[in-house]
Amino acid sequence: MRALLVLFPSLLYGADGASIVERRCLSCHGPAVKAAGLDLTRRPADGRIARLAERVAKGEMPPAAPLPDPEKRAIEEWVKAGAEWPGVLREQRAGKDWWSLQPLRATGGGIDSWVRSKLTANGLRPSMPADRRTLIRRLSFDLTGLPPAPEEIRAFVADDSPAAYERLVDRLLASPHYGERWARHWLDVVRFAESEGFERDLLRDQAWQYRDWVVRSFNADKPYRDFAREQIAGDVMAGATRDSVVATGFLVWGPVDAVGLTSAVESQRDLVREDYLEEMVGVVAQTFLGLTVNCARCHDHKFDPIPQKDYYRFKSAFQAVWPPSDGEELFPSSRPLLTAEEDKARMARLAAIDARIAAAEAELATLQRAGWRDSFPASLPRPAARWTFDTDARDEIGSLHAKLPAGAELGGGRLKPGEGKDAVTLRTPKLTRQIREKTLEAWVWADKPEKAAQVLTIKNSSGYRGAALDAIQFTGKSKRWENQSTARFRSADGKGAEETAAGEMVQIAITYSGDDAIRIYRNGKLYSEWTPDIDNAAARLQTYTSGDAFVRLSASKGLELDEARLYDVALTAEQIAASFAAGVASRAPAASPRIAELERQIASWQAERKPAEAATTAHIASIEPAAPTRLLRRGDVTQKGEAVTPGALSCLPLSPEFGLAPDAPESERRRKLAEWVAHPANPLFARVIVNRVWHHHFGAGLVENPNDFGYNGGEPSHPELLDLLAAEFIRDGWSLKRLHRRLVLSETYRQASAWNREAAAKDAGNRLLWRYTPRRLEGEAVRDAMLRASGKINTRAGGPSFRPFEAKAQGSYQNWLQKDADDPEWHRRTLYRMNVNSALNPMLESLDCPVPAVKTPKRPSTTTALQTLSLMNDAFANRQARAFAAGAAQSSDPVREAFLLALGREPRDEEREDSRALVERHGLAALCWGLFNSSEFLYVE
């Protein structure tokens, strides 16, 4: 391994003088630039070589970054030894003449003829055709990610018709599982993640809509051109539909640093934002163009002909794209996606439910508050929610009922921490309506409090804007009351008097009014006031959204909570004073069966409201007005340069000009970019997707790095074949299903996977395709195949993901912890597992399933001891093995049945005997466990 490290870099780069010149000098002293008239591709006169050596030794050349000492020494020695120029040096980077940037060449022939001619030229021959049993297992996993059922294998093996294979291909392509299988490949590329990443890792509850859109698109064979355009600009295209808007989720699956985006330091916010946009540019360009445009943020691309300016022109299209707060409105007035009738019907459905809820809530409030109005001045509006803690933590006005957690106690009408606890915190369900202007009012039994506490808090739970939080806070050190907000800009330093209450009731109220002012009152009197910096959006009055925000109630030693109220208006000073004067009016709510009945009804109507509500939101690109994009010197947010016009890349054979001004509307910029990317004259667009599909069918792409068609990605093994497939793909109307068909019907795909020493000696990596490359199944396919064999698989397609994890609170944050349970919902295909960044599944992870936030165009395939331990001992795998055994035991020949289900074949004689012996002594489950651990189960030939 040591040798690997030391050897490979020098193999890669070469340590001799000529290769250092090649690598370090030619960008300026090559045929293109010829700085100082010097072209070093051919050997110059000796005098110039001596001068070169001298300037390099002094560190004058290269001008920006002198060479490291070992390289300086290598140059010196090489010049001393006569400076041998091995022919013509070539610049180690791509120019505009790089193969992938050229228009598609018209080539004839077919897959097999191109593969064969390469094989013949290298003295190789293709392998024999694979047998039918191998073929159906290979094809089933390839197209659907699932093994064939034993009866499907039998029928296919028995079918002598020459058209049998073609029929099988068509059947599998028509299967709904086809879309599920290929969606997983696509989700890897677009770094689909169902959580935000970074420290909060908030869930993206609506992300599944995009996943379903991908599955549907593949199953419906949506033309790839539309598939691509919708993901870049589906919300602003002519003829936008609900589906095409959902597709824009593609842009925003990258990780979101919610805390950084709301930092108090402007340069920090800008940095986080710029990194976010770089990630977005990266995913668009790598996914659809196979170019690492993101590398040109700080300087011209080091290897490909992408000037820094092109990066900024490209980025201009995304200048206004932000991550959504979870549940971005799909139907703002600017985006009329529903017909007027549809929208009317939807609103009517919601309105009917809302009317029922409102009536029930009104009745409930009357019942619960019977009498309390007497003790409240008429001038006081009705709170939106009120907790008195007389008998429980229920909301006596609305439906924000909290439950008492372990360790919380009620006593004397107050919430307090139980024995041995310092503090307790209760959390209500989500708000059922939006709150902006508001008043937080708390009646606190204060007894020489010492520790900091947030007594009453309102908080959004999701989205980067979810940073919003407002709270009545007591600070431990200064012993003062203050307003506390996560976005900090609204936090007021306590200017009021130190709290000295020793065993007395204190009223604290904070009002948040429409003019952004925040006022704190203590016992009816103004305590401190604060107007935040209104130039800063995050500092202004925040919106707490329905279905997302919640309230937190907290009591601690020395600060027991007697009553808390939330108003949806900012009370006036007079109203606060009146409320104080009226004193604490705790009334035990009348308990009645009618109250329970009403509450049950409200809960069920709220659930009923969900589908109609969900139809209006999705996790999609959130668009803000776009400023012109400015070039950043060295990519640094503090070094802004000129404004650039929106445009595309200048290295491709189609015009990069959009004819737009720097301040063009963002919708125009994105629409034009989408058209440019998916233009038939853009040779990369078709080449890249054709290569991805090839990669998954054959185990390696014709271009080995599916996300990099630039210099570093290398050249294709079969360039003419790649262009042929790309051209046919375009002619076929961008149909992926036809492309699959073409590939899997080829003889090259259908050949056997048997190894052969002579061929391997010439082409160990099988780049020339002398056999079918055997492969280990992906983690998802392994898990799905276990579920198939156990018979537990739940094939329900689409909808919200199942969540095999639980939240574990850690201070003010929570982590997601992976968990396991024997639950039919969790027996759905692995595609439907909620894929969050912080709750990875050890077995899937060990089988190389990627971290969701990482763009993964090709997965590695590793074999490790941890992977083996997972397959051996993982609770899920063992449970499936037992269920598998229970099912196979029903058969008249359980050993045979188990082999058929797991491996798709009958046991051979020696295996049969060996297995019988195992089963006799230790039961069928031992055999089924063994089959799940067998290489044959995990590999496709």
Next chain:
Amino acid sequence: MLDAGAGFGWLAASCVGLPGAATARARRVIQLFTVGGMSHVDTFDFKPELVRMDGKSFDMPTFFGQAGNLYASPWKFEPRGQSGLPVSDLLPNLARCADRLTLVKSVMAKSANHMPAIAQMNTGFILTGFPSMGAWVTYGLGTENRNLPSFVVLTDPNGAPWGGSVHWSNGFLPAGVQGTPFRPAGDPVPDLATPAAVTAAEREAGLAWLNRMNRRYAAAHPGDSALEARVRSYEMAASMQLEVPGIADLATEPEHTRKAYGLDQKETESFGRSCLLARRLVERGVRFVQAYHGGSGRSWDAHGDLEGNHSSMAKGYDQPAAALIEDLAARGLLDDTLVMGITEFGRTPVAQGAGKKGRDHHPDCFTVWLAGAGLKPGFAYGASDEVGRLPGENAVTVHDLHATALHLLGIDHEKLTYYHNGIRRRLTDVHGRVIQGLLA
């Protein structure tokens, strides 16, 4: 060509790795990571000027935007040991080790925000998705003990650092190089134990059957090295099942050792366990151990009450950390082990908010301590300005720290690369230089 490592052959290659290069001074790394941001001006960076100007106003931008006045450290500093390095009373045990420490007092991080800053200290990047240093080192050097994971992570019972497993992720490197978290209770490694419902005899017979099955399959498919590797991996898994539980059993340590690490006291017990386990792991050939002190539930993040927070955190951290250094030294392991006392950022020289006694996040200049292989002991490199706000001399980036650590391991940070999505990626991105000034 290194990419071949991502394929079938990685496991086999990783097992034979030994740092053999003449330049290697360290064979292994232990990182003690104080999560939340340990204050430099209250621990290792003595600022007399801050004492003099205590309470004076001072203009600087801060993360929470509530810069208060300059705030002198409530702890006293004294020159320690032969070297005279000033260490504050907050860390009396580490102060005792001053002559073994190498301080870097001018480190700069990029982010003022916990998660990205922790990510940068681990991966060099403030975005997620990049391999952690432990993964790079494992990828480069492989392991010395195939029965144990090469990169082990010990988290604090108060929770993982914000962001969790992304901090010890393999990123785009092969999955086998990712950090393996040892759990504080139960089996240290997931899926280590045979499920309770399976008897030993059943598992043994099953493994024997499986071995025959997999051997036949590998023999019928020559040329596919992964199939042979799979057969071997069951032997390795079995060895791991034998070795791991024993290594995590600290009861076998003598009483005086347990006491030295503070296993007998409530405050020091949990980090004491991590430090002692770290020593046991490196002793048995684990290449890279990372022990976190503090996590998302409780950390060094002293916004409101510096004295309360840092006193309590230091109480749990100081004794075990010092015990580890002394124990490694006594066993001769410190000669070829690099110990890194890191944190994601320091804390502001000003208080957070008027009249307050807390400090805000401060990535612009902070201190990291190192000890062990190939370093000048009892030495401080770099310095902050008069109040500890910005580097005063010899500014050091996180990339420089990484480059230096790799250098000590015998690795040229510019050559440890992995091709991913168009770029030959490095731990140090396109930056980093070896800090020659602190090498012995």
